Amino acid sequence: MKYIDEFRDGALARSLGAAITREAAPGRRYGFMEFCGGHTHAIARYGVTDLLPGNVRMIHGPGCPVCVLPVGRVDMAIEIARRPGVILATYGDTMRVPASGRLSLLKAKAQGADVRMVYSTQDAVRLAEENPGREVVMFAIGFETTTPPTALAIKQAEAKGLANFLVFCNHVLTPSAISHILESPEVRELGTVPIDGFIGPAHVSTIIGSRPYEFFAEEYQKPVVIAGFEPLDVMQAILMLVRQVNEGRAEVENEFTRAVTREGNQKAQALVAEVFELRREFEWRGLGAVPYSALRLKDKYAAFDAERRYGLVDRQVADHKACECGAILRGVKQPADCKLFGTACTPENPLGSCMVSSEGACAAHYTYGRFRDFSRKSAAGGATP
Amino acid sequence: MKRGFTRALDFRHGQVEMTHGSGGRAMAQLVEELFVASFDNEALRRMDDQAQVEVPPGRLVIATDSHVVSPLFFPGGDIGCLSVHGTVNDVAMAGARPLYLAAGFILEEGLPLADLRRIVESMARASRGAGVPVVTGDTKVVERGSGDGVFITTTGVGVVPPGVDVSGSRARPGDVVLVSGTMGDHGVAIMSLRENLSFGTTIESDTAALHGLVAAMLAVVPGIHCLRDPTRGGLATTLNELARQSGVGIVIGEDRIPVRGEVNSACEFLGLDPLYVANEGKLVAICAADDAQRLLGAMRAHPLGRDAAIIGQVIEDEHAFVQMDTAFGGRRVVDWLTGDQLPRIC
Numbered sequence A: 001m002k003y004i005d006e007f008r009d010g011a012l013a014r015s016l017g018a019a020i021t022r023e024a025a026p027g028r029r030y031g032f033m034e035f036c037g038g039h040t041h042a043i044a045r046y047g048v049t050d051l052l053p054g055n056v057r058m059i060h061g062p063g064c065p066v067c068v069l070p071v072g073r074v075d076m077a078i079e080i081a082r083r084p085g086v087i088l089a090t091y092g093d094t095m096r097v098p099a100s101g102r103l104s105l106l107k108a109k110a111q112g113a114d115v116r117m118v119y120s121t122q123d124a125v126r127l128a129e130e131n132p133g134r135e136v137v138m139f140a141i142g143f144e145t146t147t148p149p150t151a152l153a154i155k156q157a158e159a160k161g162l163a164n165f166l167v168f169c170n171h172v173l174t175p176s177a178i179s180h181i182l183e184s185p186e187v188r189e190l191g192t193v194p195i196d197g198f199i200g201p202a203h204v205s206t207i208i209g210s211r212p213y214e215f216f217a218e219e220y221q222k223p224v225v226i227a228g229f230e231p232l233d234v235m236q237a238i239l240m241l242v243r244q245v246n247e248g249r250a251e252v253e254n255e256f257t258r259a260v261t262r263e264g265n266q267k268a269q270a271l272v273a274e275v276f277e278l279r280r281e282f283e284w285r286g287l288g289a290v291p292y293s294a295l296r297l298k299d300k301y302a303a304f305d306a307e308r309r310y311g312l313v314d315r316q317v318a319d320h321k322a323c324e325c326g327a328i329l330r331g332v333k334q335p336a337d338c339k340l341f342g343t344a345c346t347p348e349n350p351l352g353s354c355m356v357s358s359e360g361a362c363a364a365h366y367t368y369g370r371f372r373d374f375s376r377k378s379a380a381g382g383a384t385p
Numbered sequence B: 001m002k003r004g005f006t007r008a009l010d011f012r013h014g015q016v017e018m019t020h021g022s023g024g025r026a027m028a029q030l031v032e033e034l035f036v037a038s039f040d041n042e043a044l045r046r047m048d049d050q051a052q053v054e055v056p057p058g059r060l061v062i063a064t065d066s067h068v069v070s071p072l073f074f075p076g077g078d079i080g081c082l083s084v085h086g087t088v089n090d091v092a093m094a095g096a097r098p099l100y101l102a103a104g105f106i107l108e109e110g111l112p113l114a115d116l117r118r119i120v121e122s123m124a125r126a127s128r129g130a131g132v133p134v135v136t137g138d139t140k141v142v143e144r145g146s147g148d149g150v151f152i153t154t155t156g157v158g159v160v161p162p163g164v165d166v167s168g169s170r171a172r173p174g175d176v177v178l179v180s181g182t183m184g185d186h187g188v189a190i191m192s193l194r195e196n197l198s199f200g201t202t203i204e205s206d207t208a209a210l211h212g213l214v215a216a217m218l219a220v221v222p223g224i225h226c227l228r229d230p231t232r233g234g235l236a237t238t239l240n241e242l243a244r245q246s247g248v249g250i251v252i253g254e255d256r257i258p259v260r261g262e263v264n265s266a267c268e269f270l271g272l273d274p275l276y277v278a279n280e281g282k283l284v285a286i287c288a289a290d291d292a293q294r295l296l297g298a299m300r301a302h303p304l305g306r307d308a309a310i311i312g313q314v315i316e317d318e319h320a321f322v323q324m325d326t327a328f329g330g331r332r333v334v335d336w337l338t339g340d341q342l343p344r345i346c
Helices: A010-023 A037-046 A071-081 A092-096 A105-110 A121-130 A147-160 A174-183 A185-190 A203-208 A211-219 A231-246 A266-275 A299-304 A325-329 A361-373 A376-380 B025-039 B079-092 B113-130 B185-194 B211-220 B234-246 B261-270 B289-301
Strands: A030-036 A056-063 A086-090 A114-117 A135-142 A165-171 A197-200 A224-226 A252-254 A276-278 A281-284 A288-291 A295-297 B059-067 B097-108 B134-142 B150-160 B176-179 B226-228 B249-253 B284-287 B309-315 B322-325 B331-333
Touching (some): A071 A086, A071 A105, A121 A135, A121 A165, A147 A165, A147 A266, A147 A299, A295 A299, A361 B331, B025 B134, B097 B211, B185 B261, B234 B284
Parallel strands (some): A224 A252, B249 B322
């Protein structure tokens, strides 16, 4: 596969691994947070940690759009889906996110709610056109990458005069989540999460550019390297982070130059700014209420806002008591530290959101890495013939 | 004897109606003019409610498989030939010679008779090609909206020759794992139609009957331990089934697994993993290490095994993990499929 295989090359990976091992100071420990679930997934799927020296540790961040959705918002989506005459359009991953009362959108669908999986907001607009007698609500989730398509769909619905197209907006913002982590007591005071630097988002950065990260680098003295989602991108970014730490630098560097510029996609930014405005605060699973971390529809587009049309009220719902998703999303714990991991909570039967999405830290570790949790004796035997 | 139907079935404009399943004259006409005419064989011509057939000595193998694929027609095949190949392959994976098929049809009211004929004729062609006749069958019609055009259940019987003992529970540490060709062709062919995604090249389903290949393999290595066709859930799921059944681990090498470039690209684009995508004309074989090269040679000498490859080996592992050395240089679990990658593909 042209333009893909080049970024998964085994020989290049080994030489990058050797360079990281050579340059990482033996007496020092390096902890880097990959913010995005896309990076978490790549690290697990390609076995990136196998190529890293023992003193370089990756900490999974909260950048998985499905994982950070709090139970209360999923409950609201189910409430919408159960309204008579409503079709709820949703991205596939959100179907299985556990909600209150052992429900999920998938279970609500089995009970009769009309929930449709869509690949894009365009599919939802089409649904609204095809079903003029029904209200079609797009369950809009995600970071800056999925926000412009939602804005575009609203603009299209407006242009087409589609009064039956609505958006249940759950779009969240990356920079506010990063500063929230950097402000958290675990990172600032207790030192339980030794973050020496960040691998910055790939796709999010194509929209917002690299400039928003300059603040963290300077204010918190943490290096940020924006990297693509291919495994070699991740390896290269780790090497760049090791070098910054060794040289005492804290800068924003861009490994993903093939897609990310300093200014980002200004057209998309303008579109988002036209349709959305900041929420005063928004609850994130694991991080709690984070100020100015999410978007809602501007008054001008209130007619398309499902929350306003249905008079929905935010509610706080506690996670499963033993679920460690919160601590895992903050990087304080690892999936295997959770009592439920692999026992009560599996990808087939997720209790916490990190087990739902393939980008979630728990699902990635369960699906690709859990053999490491057992005795290496049998697992390590037998290389490929 | 002159048949009592005043007008022949209208295969050009006609549709399946409720009367085609009600047991009356319309059903008899459909059975005679379409099913018996297409599948034509001695047992079927007798028009009994069951088939009486001769069976050679050996262990009898029975397998059944329901086919609910959507869309009904896809590049490289259709639900008709798929329903023959699927069951013939299930029988063959016991190391058996498939002998006879039974077919049950659930038709949805309104299905164009032209489509039904196309499907039945494709089935008949596949059955003749495989040398496995459809000797008995059943037809039901459900109301419009209660089906998806046509569902076909086929049951196959076959006989295992003496000295052959193939089972998913016979993999042993040290054994070698082989596949008969490229992975993921069928599932991607279906997916590209369903999502109305057209690619620059057409990816065709690999649907095929594998008993000829199996016979050629057993002729060279009668002591093959395991055979299985990686259909729903793909190679990953099949390897996990075999590992669990045998109580062993399996380690495969990513760069050894044959995957077509266009399938790889389509999977990349659709966010799928070719290891989890269905195949309908491929098999996984596990044999003793000493037999592996000879088995590989026999597979490659057969037209359906041209791209065969050794992809890994069986190890001791009480957790029955399937692991993979990635082309990137790391190692990871190749887990069971969670949820649905592709709805209704076979």
